[in-house]
Amino acid sequence: MRYLYSCPLRWSDMDAFGHVNNVVFVRYLEEARIDFMRRLAPGGGSPSFKGGSVVARHEIDYLRPLVHRHAPVTVELWVTRISAASLTVGYEVKDEDALYARASTVVVPFDFAEGRPRRLSAEEKGILKEYLDDASRQEGTVSV
Numbered sequence: 001m002r003y004l005y006s007c008p009l010r011w012s013d014m015d016a017f018g019h020v021n022n023v024v025f026v027r028y029l030e031e032a033r034i035d036f037m038r039r040l041a042p043g044g045g046s047p048s049f050k051g052g053s054v055v056a057r058h059e060i061d062y063l064r065p066l067v068h069r070h071a072p073v074t075v076e077l078w079v080t081r082i083s084a085a086s087l088t089v090g091y092e093v094k095d096e097d098a099l100y101a102r103a104s105t106v107v108v109p110f111d112f113a114e115g116r117p118r119r120l121s122a123e124e125k126g127i128l129k130e131y132l133d134d135a136s137r138q139e140g141t142v143s144v
Contacts, residue, residue: 001131003039005032005075007093009068019065025101026058029091032075033105036089040127048123056086057106066093066100073100079131080104085119087128 007028015021041049066073073095081088086108093101111118120128 001078002133003032003036003077003131005035005077006072007031007075008072009066009070011068014068017065019067022060022062025060025062025093025103028073028075028093029058029060029103029105032077032091033089033107036077036131040124042123042127048121048127051118052110052112053107054110054117055105056108058103059105060101060103062101063099071095077131078133079128080133082120082125082128082132085109085117087120090133 009020013020013024037049037053073093076092076094078090079087080090086106089105089107091101091103091105092099093103109118109120109124110116
């Protein structure tokens with residue numbers, strides 16, 4: 001299953017060449033990822049997804065220029081890998097006419113009170129598995 005995030009474009013997102021700046025794409029990914037993680041939190045007193053996380057790695061392939069317009073772009077997000085202490089998120093930034101970028105982010109759950117990374121809980125892994133793409137399921141890139 002993929003998570004869809006409707007991301008507005010801002011006039012300030014453009015660079016001197018009249019298209020959305022490459023750095024702004026990272027902000028779009030961040031907005032989508034944070035929205036996704038907040039919506040995953042199960043509530044009811046569960047500690048899952050309540051703490052923080054840090055980004056360990058970003059990879060982005062820019063496929064075509066995105067120019068400012070009033071219509072938002074869609075950021076599709078899914079999980080490509082789950083390990084004991086990290087997850088990898090895949091993205092596509094697109095609209096009905098074009099694919100502008102593909103990206104991935106390695107996210108590490110982090111305990112800010114302790115000042116160190118933490119492991120994903122069994123509950124968090126179970127929730128994330130619902131967003132694991134089919135190719136990752138077949139390749140066995142889930143570790144428990």
